[in-house]
Amino acid sequence: xxxxxxxxxxxxxxxxxxxxxxxxxxxxxxxxxxxxxxxxxxxxxxxxxxxxxxxxxxxxxxxxxxxxxxxxxxxxxxxxxxxxxxxxxxxxxxxxxxxxxxxxxxxxxxxxxxxxxxxxxxxxxxxxxxxxxxxxxxxxxxxxxxxxxxxxxxxxxxxxxxxxxxxxxxxxxxxxxxxxxxxxxxxxxxxxxxxxxxxxxxxxxxxxxxxxxxxxxxxxxxxxxxxxxxxxxxxxxxxxxxxxxxxxxxxx
Numbered sequence: 001x002x003x004x005x006x007x008x009x010x011x012x013x014x015x016x017x018x019x020x021x022x023x024x025x026x027x028x029x030x031x032x033x034x035x036x037x038x039x040x041x042x043x044x045x046x047x048x049x050x051x052x053x054x055x056x057x058x059x060x061x062x063x064x065x066x067x068x069x070x071x072x073x074x075x076x077x078x079x080x081x082x083x084x085x086x087x088x089x090x091x092x093x094x095x096x097x098x099x100x101x102x103x104x105x106x107x108x109x110x111x112x113x114x115x116x117x118x119x120x121x122x123x124x125x126x127x128x129x130x131x132x133x134x135x136x137x138x139x140x141x142x143x144x145x146x147x148x149x150x151x152x153x154x155x156x157x158x159x160x161x162x163x164x165x166x167x168x169x170x171x172x173x174x175x176x177x178x179x180x181x182x183x184x185x186x187x188x189x190x191x192x193x194x195x196x197x198x199x200x201x202x203x204x205x206x207x208x209x210x211x212x213x214x215x216x217x218x219x220x221x222x223x224x225x226x227x228x229x230x231x232x233x234x235x236x237x238x239x240x241x242x243x244x245x246x247x248x249x250x251x252x
Contacts, residue, residue, distance in 0.1 A: 023058050030056040111141075116193075116214035119200070124148045124166050127209065136216070149212075158183035162195075169197050169210045180217065192221040 010017055018024050022042070030037045030044040031054060037044040045057040110117050116133035120126055129144040137144070137152045144152065150159035150166075161181050168174040177197045182190050194217045200209040 027056045027058055116212075116216075118144075118149060118212050118214075120149065120166060120210045120212070122170055122208065124150075124163070124170070133214070153183060154186045155183040158193075165195070165197050166210060169199050170207055172199070172207055175199065191216060191218045193217065 007018065007023075015024055015027060026037055026039065026042055026044050030046045034046055034048070034054070036046050042061065043059045045059070046054070047057070048054050110128075111131040113130060114132055116136065117128075117130040118126055118133055119128040125146050126144050126149060129141050131141055134141040134144055139152070148163075150163045153159050153162070158181055161179075165174075165177045165179070168177060175198070178195070180192060180194050182192050184190050194215045195212060196214075197210060197212045199207040200211055202208045
């Protein structure tokens with residue numbers, strides 16, 4: 001039930017909940033016949049808003065004797081169009097809410113990732129950046145939107161590498177770029193990053209965006225260097241022992 005005035009409290013209730021059986025019977029008759037009902041003390045306008053949607057409007061009082069049926073049909077058609085527009089609006093609102101829910105979910109997943117995630121447009125401007133990337137640059141994610149990532153890093157050589165990789169992806173000279181690169185931060189410390197970049201294409205196979213993922217591998221590089229250093233020391237020690245052994249054998 002959709003109602004106003006004294007029947008307002010029955011909005012969204014079943015038709016049978018109305019306290020006036022006269023109204024219930026009149027609406028049921030109109031719906032069963034699928035036509036308007038004109039009585040001495042009321043009028044019921046029947047309308048078909050869509051193939052699966054029907055409605056009946058109950059009006060107290062007798063319809064005017066000189067009521068023009070074509071005019072009434074236009075009036076009912078306009079009401080039916082309103083019902084369809086409301087339905088369309090409801091569908092759009094549901095679709096918008098679902099898109100927003102999915103966007104919020106993806107945002108949560110991206111921000112929960114400890115690695116650096118970003119998306120750039122064809123002009124190299126950031127359209128998405130996760131919290132990990134923004135925090136590593138001392139910025140809030142929203143402050144990175146519209147900026148170029150190479151402009152956000154302190155090391156000019158690293159910035160040039162990022163820019164060259166972006167252009168190669170966006171100009172389609174490379175389909176995927178994966179590399180390990182050093183970068184000197186503002187404190188003078190060298191950090192290493194493993195970056196992967198790939199294109200995001202539209203339905204016509206044109207590159208519209210670039211997606212990048214970066215991993216701070218500084219600790220891995222430090223351990224790798226320690227391992228290499230230990231291996232070098234081991235090889236030097238083995239060579240020294242071998243040399244001493246050969247010397248002792250020669251004197252014997």
